[in-house]
Amino acid sequence: MNNLIALIPAFPFLGFLLLFLIGRQLPKPFIAWIGAGTVCAAAVLVLLLGIQFLQAPPADGAYTQTLWQWLSTGHFSCAFRFRIDALSLVFVFVITFVGALIHLYSVAFMKEDRDYARFFASMNLFVFAMLVLVMADNLLLLYLGWEGVGLCSYLLIGFWYETPANCRAANKAFYITRIGDTAMAIGLFLLFKELGTLTIPDILNASPTHFQQGASNTTLIALLLLAGGMGKSAQLPLQTWLPDAMAGPSPVSALIHAATMVTAGVYLIARMHVVFQLSPLAMAATAVVGGLTLLVAGFSAMVQTDIKRILAYSTISQIGYMFLALGVGAWSAAIFHFFTHAFFKALLFLAAGVVIESLHHEHNIFRMGGLKNRLPLVFKTFLAGAAALAALPFVSSGFYSKDQILWYTWSAGGGSPVLWMLGISGALITAFYTARLVIVVFYGEMKTPVSTYPAKLMTVPLVILAVLSVVAGFVEWPHNILHLSLFSELVQKVLPATILRTGIPSEIVFQGIAILLTLTGIYSGYYLYYRNTHVIGQWQQKPAFVAVRNFFFSGWGFDRLYNTVFVKPFVWMTDLNKTDFFDQINKGLASGSRQLNRWFSYSQNGSLRWYVAGVLVGVLFILTLQLFV
């Protein structure tokens, strides 16, 4: 099996190569076979690998395969080496499995598109890059995947490039994540300076002895890596790109901007957990960033009207939960939430894609409505996903993962009541906006007629994901209910177990509060948007409410802030110096000598008398020198 793990990324890469080189000449079915088939093959391979891993774990906890020596100079050396341990396995599984489903979905979804080959080429490249990211044995290779997924995200957000807004969104996504990437690159340089290696196992082994607990350089490295994660995972303050990234096709949003790429930050922090653990400050920062983000994004999600933007803000918010969990030291809880979130959020996006396509590319939820009976299968699957997002108790996977996080935010080593408060209010908001979304879209009267119905190839992935959204949580139960924690047992081969503080109220109290708040949120959504819709209408009369709503709607004004603080001054500055300041110096030199030439030209006036006088003055000068020397 060791020699096969390189095949996992190789399949999608092969697909990319074929489609990139000869894709335009191929008929569409061929493209679909190549595009989806390669990812499916990778998924099958991962399933086989996973079964083997679970049955007979490798001796050192990881499969590794070295392809070739990439770079070796001085005491720096890096190889194309893949490594799959338990943490990577979870990610690889999600990427290939969800990826395969989304590819199948896209075969039908993108059928009418002119650039079919380009779409699948980019998607395959993305899967390849994402796999490289999570399978990388060293941080340089990880960075390769990291940038690769950024490129694919750029390409796919701007897939319909003829609309300028899409290109702007793509550029914005790339720029903002690039800021995080740059911070991460600096972190890598610092790590290399300190440890002399970028190989992940070496770093994890050497860090505890090399770094001191809480030393400033450790904190710096951890914060820089965190910044990288913040960029990729759309966390405060680098979150503004993700809502705009919804300009891409829905499968792209599902795969890249919900299930996989945006969780790369979570992966990075989990991967580098040893470094983070050495720096309490960085851990606290991670938790605070996550906590704030989940609230900020949750509030924005409450007032959005575009179905995909709601989901985008909810994604930011859910990743905020993961960061929160990472920050308090609940490593496995974060990964578990990633696991469940990947299913239900991909499901929600795919279902939203179906809805949007069925309604003539209508994005506004207030022009939808009453779809429950028209698209019953979509409704059911969407409901499963929404339940998981809202963390409906016991029957949804989201409940199990989120409940664990909420419990640990108070009880884990890095936890605190404040963080718990953040998390729990986020849960309330999440439940509220989820209920709002479901009710506005699927209940009430129909405002736009359904024009097309989804193909079978689109509904099958929905069903599979819906089932997973329900059952994926059953692998890990709260300890006070059932002692079944398959997931954390697997992940804890790599990640440290969560350390609980002492003297904490019983877990059941927290669960009760969380369930109560979730139900409250759902009910209030139901009340405001179904039972008593005029209440909202009354509120909208009040200017204060409208102001707050607009503030939330604009994503807390971050875009405007960045526009005035960074973008406009930057553009102004570059425009100011468009003609190159240094060129002016040279031009000045040139015109100075030209001016001298003009002055001397006056002496060249063609008059013989003047020339003779010049000679005379020269002679006088020499003679005068003679006189006085």
Added chain:
Amino acid sequence: MILVVMISILLVAGFFCWLLAQWNVSMVKWISLSAVAIDFLLTCFILWQHSVTPLLNSPAWLVEYRADWIPSFGISFHLAADGLSLLLLLLCFFLGLLAVACSWNEIHQRTGFYYFNLLWTLAGIAGVFVALDLFLFYFFWEVMLVPMYFLIAIWGDNNRRYAAYKFFIFTQAGGLLMLLAILALYFIHGAQTGTYSYDYFSLLSTTLSPTASRWIMMGFLLAFVIKLPAVPFHNWLPDAHSEAPTAGSLILAGLLLKTGAYGIIRFVVPLFPQAAAAIAGWAMLFGVIGIVYGALMAFAQTDIKRLIAYTSVSHMGFVLLGIFSFREIALQGVVMQMITHGISTGALFLLAGMLKERLHTRDIAQMGGLWTSMPAMGGMALVFVMASLGLPLLGNFIGEFLVLLGAFPANGPLAIIATLGFVFSALYSLRLMQRVFLGPLTIETPLRDLNARELATMIALVISIVLLGIYPQPVLDLVRPTVMQLVEGASVATR
């Protein structure tokens, strides 16, 4: 001897091109193509020869040729190539092939003289990369300059006279400073040892007073940073690049700039290790300024060739930063950066030339949505735009990453600022991509996508940049002895 053959093939073929153009123009193209191809194969042959024996154990100088030229002044015809030189020769002939190929249909007037200039410029560049006699080096330095001037001044765009003058004055000013420095070194060395010689190896042993060494080094360094170019001596570059014909831009960006970097590596640091170490901080600072400033300027440009030209300024900043950090990793990165920048920027200029040929404008405001009509060109452009913003998997990333990795221990704050160049490079690169290929289609006239010749050149470039990105180890091994010597020399000096 093989080095002499290489250079003389180019020179002789250039003459033939000039003479035969009256009778048969297409023969001229084939002559120049085959001359460069022969040189390319010869370089490959040398590399192959030395790859049979393990490279790391062989002496640093792989090929050497020495003959007296003007013995009474101690001037010899001394050519030698180590791994670095061979690598740059390979790049030189590779880009030379592309330059000949891309001017195939572009040049219609005075074709013979054009190819004469092209080949002589290439010969001059090749000579610069292998000359080990300082007089000879200066000679080749001028040989590459003058034909380049003609290339810009005769076959350039509307504002070609201005650009050509500017190019010539800048480089010539630097060249004269270098000549002064060479002479000073020659006389000081002669006064010390009694034997007057321009030979590199004998001059290496000159002991200079700190003041003399600083001034002489500044002479060399100025010539090279003008060529590189480093801010604030970069102004000739945007004009020259944007006005030159496509092949001219290709050679300027791909090769001429590399002669500056090569000069610093080969002459400035080994000849004046102490003085170089003393100004290392400043040089790195100017490198970083170049990175940031070039990127900002590139962002503001609307002329596609000027934009690419400023990206060169930005990328060459990494070279300066890397060289003066005196770390092995950084220097390896510098070499990678030189090679990959030659390829990627050369490719971008080729693309700009193709766009100019089709649209008759260089203004990106008039372009847009070209992907729709030219998807193949768009794909190629995407690859090289990504290379220029330092995407891993492509060669440029290796260069920049190694430079920064090596520069980090030498000067942390500067390296951090240089890393911010990643963000800026993303800004200008994506802006270029978006303005030209994305967005709504603005041009109604049907445009021809890449033809077979263009596709072949672009694919050759893509393959080389990807190969360098995923397997750069041969390059690193090849230049390792050179780099090690440099690092040792510098470390002795700083101690």
Added chain:
Amino acid sequence: MPVLFYIASVVAIISTLMVITRYQPIHALLYLVVSFLAMAMIFLSLGAPFVAILEIILYAGAIIVLLIFVVMMLNLGKDTALQERQWLQPKTWVGPSILCLVLLTELVILLFRSPEVPMQVKPVPMRAVSIALYKEYVIAVELAGFLLMAGIVGAAHISKHRKKHLHRFLQEEAKGPQRRAEKLTMIREKESTEAVLPAEKKPVKKT
């Protein structure tokens, strides 16, 4: 002898002063003859009879005659005198004169710096001059011959052309044969159109 010298010098200086202040060219030339004759006297008083004779023959004879010829040929008379009279106002000559005076003063001061050596007038025989001329200075004599030859040929050449000719560098550039042909046809067309026009509008002269 000194007395002779002083008298001759005074005559020379005065007559030269008259030369440069005359308005009529012919008057100036006549004063110039006087000046040259006085100069010949000075040479004689210095003991250089050969040079004195040459001065009279060549300067006062040949060169002055040439100048007079030209003055007569060009008929430089009252008009020239009037022009010069109008020109020679104090404001035009004061400045240059002061400059020259300064020059003279400086020269004199410099001359008096060196020790005064009384002049022993000891005639150098013509024989010695001739021997030196054809022995040590023979190449210079040849060169002087060349110079005179070139002067004669040049003078002949320059005075031969009557028409106003521009140097070829100054002529209009790029006058290829094709362009000239175009011009010719243009001119012909013009002439043919003008042939239709009334006679008085025709070009008067054709060269």
Added chain:
Amino acid sequence: MPFNSQTVLIVAAILFALGLVGVLTRKNIIFILISVEIMLNAAGLAFVAAGMRWGQPDGQIMFLFVLAMAAAEVSVGLALVLQAHHQYRSLDIDQMKALKDEVPG
């Protein structure tokens, strides 16, 4: 005043200065040529005087060369005068300024 070599040279200097004044102040080319002749003659006097100071013939030989040069100069100069008269219909030196540099804009 004693009869020194300086005295002779002073006379030569005075004549030279007078010639120079002529060149500088006159307008007609003929006058300028005449003044040049005066200056050449003064230079010749200086040569001769210097030669006599040492009792050597070299000064006189130099005078001969000056003479030859003056002859050539006058012949070419007068030819030019004739030519100028033909082309400009005038001998005014102030009208002949073809060598004037055009001041770039």
